Amino acid sequence: MKTVSISKAVEKYKQDNIIFVIAFDEKNKRPSGMVAGWTTICSADPYMLAVALWKKGYTHKLIHGTKEFVVAVSNKKLKKAIDVFGGQRGDKVDKFKLSKVASVPAKLVKPPLLSAATINLECKLVKEITTGDHILFIGKIVAAHIDENIILSK
Numbered sequence: 001m002k003t004v005s006i007s008k009a010v011e012k013y014k015q016d017n018i019i020f021v022i023a024f025d026e027k028n029k030r031p032s033g034m035v036a037g038w039t040t041i042c043s044a045d046p047y048m049l050a051v052a053l054w055k056k057g058y059t060h061k062l063i064h065g066t067k068e069f070v071v072a073v074s075n076k077k078l079k080k081a082i083d084v085f086g087g088q089r090g091d092k093v094d095k096f097k098l099s100k101v102a103s104v105p106a107k108l109v110k111p112p113l114l115s116a117a118t119i120n121l122e123c124k125l126v127k128e129i130t131t132g133d134h135i136l137f138i139g140k141i142v143a144a145h146i147d148e149n150i151i152l153s154k
């Protein structure tokens, strides 16, 4: 995992990425998160990213509270973690323990990076927009990391 310029990471970011949205659960004192497909880069100056999170899920409540999240781009190595993070509820299980997914501390936010992710983007929440049954979370990207050995794939 190499720390790179935000512009370099954004250049590699595909709008059809399947991503992990990682947040920190202060109540349970552990990181948690979920899988999301509804996501896009939505500003270049400053670099920002938007992700649509279902109102009935758990992760968005954590981000609403802490105002920080990490977006980690998935790949084949994270297949098992996708099942756990995309199918379980973070208030019921410890998804990091259950999936045994490896993580490393982020530089500027409390939620960790996923070691095997293709790209990790550290984000600070700037805006929440309620759409219908989802809430659009818009984050300013404050640090970026890439695994340059992994070919970008879903």
Ligand SMILES: Cc1cc2nc3c(=O)[nH]c(=O)nc-3n(C[C@H](O)[C@H](O)[C@H](O)COP(=O)(O)O)c2cc1C
Residues within 6 Å of the ligand: 018, 032, 033, 034, 035, 036, 037, 038, 039, 052, 053, 054, 055, 056, 057, 058, 059, 060, 082, 085, 086, 087, 088, 089, 090, 091
């Ligand atoms: C491939 C895939 C894409 C998904 N995309 C989204 C999405 O864009 N937004 C969303 O709210 N949930 C999405 N989900 C569902 C959540 O990941 C799932 O409901 C998760 O269990 C929520 O966990 P939480 O309640 O701990 O937040 C997706 C799941 C999968 C497997």
